[in-house]
Amino acid sequence: MSHAYATEEQVAVAAVRRACHLTSSVFNRLVKNETLTKGDKSPVTVGDYAAQAVISSILHHAFPGDPIVGEEDASDLHAEEGRLMRDRIIELANEALTAELGLGDSATAEELLDAIDRGNHPGGRDGRMWTIDPIDGTKGFLRGEQYAVCLSLIVDAKVQLGVIGCPNLPVDPVAPERGIGCIFTAVRGHGAQQLTLNGSNPTPLVIPQTTPETLNFLESVEAAHSSHSFNDRVSSLLNITRPPTRMDSQAKYCCLARGEGGAYLRMPTGVGYREKIWDHAPGQVLVEEAGGVVTDSRGEPLDFGLGRTLGENFGVIAAGKEAHSRVLAAVQEALNETKAKV
Ligand SMILES: Nc1ncnc2c1ncn2[C@@H]1O[C@H](COP(=O)(O)O)[C@@H](OP(=O)(O)O)[C@H]1O
Ligand SMILES: [Mg+2]
Ligand SMILES: [Mg+2]
Numbered sequence: 086m087s088h089a090y091a092t093e094e095q096v097a098v099a100a101v102r103r104a105c106h107l108t109s110s111v112f113n114r115l116v117k118n119e120t121l122t123k124g125d126k127s128p129v130t131v132g133d134y135a136a137q138a139v140i141s142s143i144l145h146h147a148f149p150g151d152p153i154v155g156e157e158d159a160s161d162l163h164a165e166e167g168r169l170m171r172d173r174i175i176e177l178a179n180e181a182l183t184a185e186l187g188l189g190d191s192a193t194a195e196e197l198l199d200a201i202d203r204g205n206h207p208g209g210r211d212g213r214m215w216t217i218d219p220i221d222g223t224k225g226f227l228r229g230e231q232y233a234v235c236l237s238l239i240v241d242a243k244v245q246l247g248v249i250g251c252p253n254l255p256v257d258p259v260a261p262e263r264g265i266g267c268i269f270t271a272v273r274g275h276g277a278q279q280l281t282l283n284g285s286n287p288t289p290l291v292i293p294q295t296t297p298e299t300l301n302f303l304e305s306v307e308a309a310h311s312s313h314s315f316n317d318r319v320s321s322l323l324n325i326t327r328p329p330t331r332m333d334s335q336a337k338y339c340c341l342a343r344g345e346g347g348a349y350l351r352m353p354t355g356v357g358y359r360e361k362i363w364d365h366a367p368g369q370v371l372v373e374e375a376g377g378v379v380t381d382s383r384g385e386p387l388d389f390g391l392g393r394t395l396g397e398n399f400g401v402i403a404a405g406k407e408a409h410s411r412v413l414a415a416v417q418e419a420l421n422e423t424k425a426k427v
């Protein structure tokens with residue numbers, strides 16, 4: 086790890102590992118009153134809050150001056166109704182923080198809620214900032230399917246480091262006996278790799294060439310998050326015969342980076358939703374460092390300097406270089422068809 090972000094990468098992998106152990110152990114013990122519905126109707130669990138507290142505390146310890154753009158905030162936990170959840174989050178976060186990192190005595194409830202709220206940075210074009218998505222794909226997490234613990238370092242609006250932990254993802258899709266649980270890391274200019282969940286056995290990742298027979302789309306499970314019907318249309322324009330692979334979270338970027346699927350296509354459903362930077366920053370650097378290309382549906386790069394969101398939603402196309410240009414052309418053809426209809 087001889088590069089400018091070696092310390093950041095080491096700290097980020099340690100933080101993601103800790104959070105992955107926390108979330109997978111929480112899943113087996115999750116009970117009904119440990120999930121809330123946020124203002125935008127999306128779910129959040131004690132696992133999301135505790136994992137953000139852990140990652141934010143570890144980052145603060147190592148890089149006290151760095152701002153954080155984190156998905157969660159502790160506002161729903163201050164009220165009396167939030168007390169049971171709050172106690173559980175504190176217990177889980179302290180278990181994870183004191184386990185092996187030697188961060189000293191247990192943190193107080195106030196310190197951990199502050200750690201969660203340190204994720205309130207507005208983002209922007211200048212300087213260093215971290216993004217945390219403590220559980221990406223909370224719906225997948227609740228179903229016992231794919232989810233990801235996602236961390237990135239953005240410097241002057243460019244993602245320099247991405248670390249994604251996927252506790253439920255098979256280590257090797259064609260060798261199920263190797264078990265589940267992987268961590269993916271990428272540093273701009275230094276490649277992408279997959280590690281085991283305990284941080285060992287680094288394997289470099291390079292996206293292979295695809296043909297229409299081997300190409301298929303990776304897409305969200307949730308129809309509300311991206312248009313399944315648009316992807317169907319693009320598939321038929323490209324003569325893709327394999328059905329799409331539906332999977333929650335940035336595990337889609339990880340699978341793409343190691344040669345599964347061939348293209349990740351996420352087109353807006355038309356409800357005016359703005360994509361969040363923490364849902365794409367680590368995936369973008371991972372796919373680019375594995376030799377792929379990530380753009381919106383116009384072929385423009387994603388802009389991580391606009392704030393907490395990517396701005397107006399033109400969707401996301403991620404694929405290997407050659408597949409990307411074919412998919413982009415088909416996406417534009419499908420968009421033109423839609424325009425011609427209205
Ligand atoms: N209407 C919408 N359109 C696109 N993305 C949405 C959305 N509503 C929620 N999301 C985002 O979709 C993410 C999950 O992506 P996917 O569908 O690929 O698993 C969620 O992340 P969280 O689960 O971290 O909240 C959330 O940020
Ligand atoms: Mg969420
Ligand atoms: Mg997310």
Ligand SMILES: [Mg+2]
Nearest residue numbers: 156218220221
């Ligand atoms: Mg999340």
